[in-house]
Amino acid sequence: MYNLHTHSLLSDGVLLPSEIAVRYAAKGYKVIAITDHVDYSNIEFVAGSILKFTRSWPKNSLIKVLPGIELTHLPLAQFKPLVRYARKQGIKVIIGHGETQAEPVLKGSNKAALEAEIDILAHPGLISDEEVKLAKKNGVFLELTSRNGHKVSNYHVAKLALKWDVKLILNHDSHAPLDINSPAQLKQVGIKAGLNNKEIDKIYQDVAKFLQIIGCPAD
Secondary structure (H helix, E strand, O other): OEEEEEOOOOOOOOOOHHHHHHHHHHOOOOEEEEEEEEOOOOHHHHHHHHHHHHHHOOOOOOOEEEEEEEEOOOOHHHHHHHHHHHHHHOOOEEEEEOOOOOOOOOOOHHHHHHHOOOOEEEOOOOOOHHHHHHHHHHOOEEEEEOOOOHHHHHHHHHHHHHHHOOOEEEEOOEOOHHHOOOHHHHHHHHHHOOOOHHHHHHHHHHHHHHHHHOOOOOO
């Protein structure tokens, strides 16, 4: 089991990356990504710190930890250069902070992030059909989240993803210990969004393929 959206005290989370890993391992997860918030002010420091941590994480650990970032509240033109920078540094999981209904996000962020070819569009709010088709074209996962506030649009996101055959991903967007739910609880995020067991199984399969592509099989 995986969770590819977590925040440590390198941004607005409360835990060290090592404690995040230990807590997720205790819940039965096999792969996580540390994906702290970044923009031009901190990407060099945060990405560098996450890369240093993940490269020193024991290879024989019960849980694999991937280096990631979440591009957050960016001016639209900055998505592409920061994606290029992160890829060049070795970041494996790039999340775009989508147009959630829970925060004032710059209009056009969904499209700009998708055009920049991120890996995951987080909490995309009332995403449009055109944006969902762009996600399909660029192979981007649309996130269904367990996080309060952000999760209000899960049903809408799931419905459009099924309509256009776009990849979905289940994530916590965890910031604190209470955000770290069990795999069974995370599955319920998909159920509550209107998905059946077959559709959720496809999510797991698609994420497993992604993990293999980036060199981190879940098994």
